[in-house]
Amino acid sequence: MPTRWVSLCFLVLLAAASSARAQLSIEITGATAQRTPIAIAPFAGEAALAPSISAIVRADLERSGLFRGLELPPLNPIPTEASNVNYAEWRSRLADALVLGSVASRADGRYEVRFRLFDVVKQEDLRGVAYTLTKDQVRATAHRIADYVYEKLTGERGVFSTRIAYVVKRGNRYELQIADADGAGAETALASFEPIISPAWSPDGRRLAYVSFENKKPVVYVHSLLDGKRQVAANFKGSNSAPAWSPDGRTLAVSLSREGGSQIFTINPDGSRLRRLTSSSAIDTEPRYSPDGKWLYFTSDRGGSPQIYRMPSGGGEPQRVTFEGSYNVSPRISPDGRMLSYIARNEGKFQVALLDLQNRQVQIITDSDRDESPSFAPNGRMILLATVLGGRGVLSAVSADGRFKQRLSAATGGDVREPAWGPFIE
């Protein structure tokens, strides 16, 4: 069949296409009321590396909404992690915390970065780490340093070393991209002339499940980011959509129409062991596991309007979870299992809602009106989402308390959508 052969050739060419580096640009709007002032001195000798490590550490910490980097006068000589710290002097500059560091080149052509963190208020040395790195590991190293500082000062893990996945649409071209959490260093994992939706990270961060329409219908793939190999997880008659990983990475929950309607099934990532979980005449879709693996939250219109339900992850009687409003979709559970984020329609606006699963209180945390696909940061502090601004698809991140927002758009134009925040990487 000639047409099929041609389109097959075409697709393989597409999949092999460009790995050019792209970039998302970031704009921060709003801020938390109390931001910890922190002084991050330039690292002595860091000019040997680009970009500047101290600048990335500062930008990371400021993006969390919890820190404010202080402007510093030229320091001569630049103090390093080995210097004696004059706490009174840094206190007079209004710093609550201080980061000092240095970069040295090694005989083997690599570099060594050392840093030390100080609590200026308590006059306490909070220690630091030394890293050996090559020139192309500057960003990754700076993100590690920011994670260390964040964890020491807030008591919770930082997410600066994590990655995000999202889809960029430019004209009729779709690209599934992976970038650092700050939008830098974007790489294309898949390019296609047909839509790609619903990327979902495996718990170990090595694979993405997603839905691709390259066969003129939705098919669920599992794509290894290490070697670019992909595997069909679900390609049954009808539509195959909405993949979600179980916390142990062994099972995918999906929505399939193979037996009519859209119903929730589980299947192994290699396509084996198919099991049907729901039996309704409704649309049952968007399954998500709770972090403890015990529950599956999902969207269903079995009650007449789309609402969020949950059932035991092995199947069982569903219970309704959302009650306010006539359109509540796209459930995502916070990493600690306490909050449910979803998209609620209010007076024609689609916004991110946050439901406290203990006290049942609902809060709308965005002020945009076409929000989609919320995604928790692995530490639960921020929620990444897709929205539309000025007719253009952009990503937005909002703190879980709704106070702090930032926007990521494609620097090279196009619509950005379908974000998924990846897990912590060991």
Place this chain on the structure above:
Amino acid sequence: MGAKLKATLTAILAAGVLAACTTTPEEQAPAGVEGRKPGATPPSAVQSKPIPKVDVTGKPAGSPFAQLKDPNSILSKRSIYFDFDKFEVKDEYRPLVEAHAKFLRENPSAKMLIQGNADERGSREYNVGLGQRRSDSVKKMLSLLGVKENQIEAVSLGEEKPQCTDHGENCWAKNRRDDMLYNGEY
């Protein structure tokens, strides 16, 4: 993966695929057609008699499949539109679905893919569900009209392939639709 390795793999893959693609039968020159040298004088515009047309692009002429592309045949019409939040086939589309059912019954080798679509509002995945409900509804009607299960597949494209990309009811109405495609067309 190292950038170099990736680039090499990409190149090898692309070269292999290109080589394979150039042997596609479609690209062979049809027999009996004169290959004109570049720069040769074009033939006179005045023709004494019409040139017989040889068409090897589709099914042989006279095949029942020709009707599917004939603008005068109802079978060339392939879209069914739905009202907001509605999934049943409206009466005005019954003759169209019946004509396709008759064609599928009479041509057991014909296969149909029904692609359901939804407008852009709301969740992409829930919209896949809404599009599926629309394609399932045409599939069910075809089944009731005697078409065999193995001839039809109902799928959804959700909101991903809009016919109209503006925002507003006029446009959304065009996107709440089913498209019927026959084998060879998808």
